[in-house]
Amino acid sequence: MPEIKLEIKVFGEAVLRKKAKPVNRVTAEHRQILSLMAQTMYQGEGIGLAAPQVGISEQLIVVDIGEGLYKLINPKIVKRQGWQAMNEGCLSVPGVSIKVKRAKQVLVQARDENNDLVKIQADGLFACVLQHEIDHLRGKLIVDYASLLEKLRIKRKLAEVKKRIK
Numbered sequence: 001m002p003e004i005k006l007e008i009k010v011f012g013e014a015v016l017r018k019k020a021k022p023v024n025r026v027t028a029e030h031r032q033i034l035s036l037m038a039q040t041m042y043q044g045e046g047i048g049l050a051a052p053q054v055g056i057s058e059q060l061i062v063v064d065i066g067e068g069l070y071k072l073i074n075p076k077i078v079k080r081q082g083w084q085a086m087n088e089g090c091l092s093v094p095g096v097s098i099k100v101k102r103a104k105q106v107l108v109q110a111r112d113e114n115n116d117l118v119k120i121q122a123d124g125l126f127a128c129v130l131q132h133e134i135d136h137l138r139g140k141l142i143v144d145y146a147s148l149l150e151k152l153r154i155k156r157k158l159a160e161v162k163k164r165i166k
């Protein structure tokens, strides 16, 4: 696999707000995109990445919280339990962190890169990241969870991020 780095789309770019399309049939191209997404995530020192963040509006995510890489297609939360709030960052909103309240445990159903159906029971940080990445597939970003005060606090940062758009 060549060392190709995909370009990360940042806050203000339209693709981040679009609903990603479900994948009908997993192809070699999807597998290649997932591998490139994983490389890009590791290079950015992220723990999750969704396809819209690299400009691809399809339902693909990669997650690795240090316990192994997950490449998921059409991921869906089928069960939620409890609550937790964590400070979250996002490769598409550099320099910004927002406290986000999410389910403490989730059951996620998805396809893996062999098109097999998988079910993942996640808790804590892993559950948090899965929910964050699935949010991306619906065009949702951490800034949408910001309180009024937080919105004021990050306003200038967001303006700086937007300036990076070519």
Ligand code: ZN
Binding pocket: 089, 090, 091, 092, 132, 136
């Ligand atoms: Zn993100």
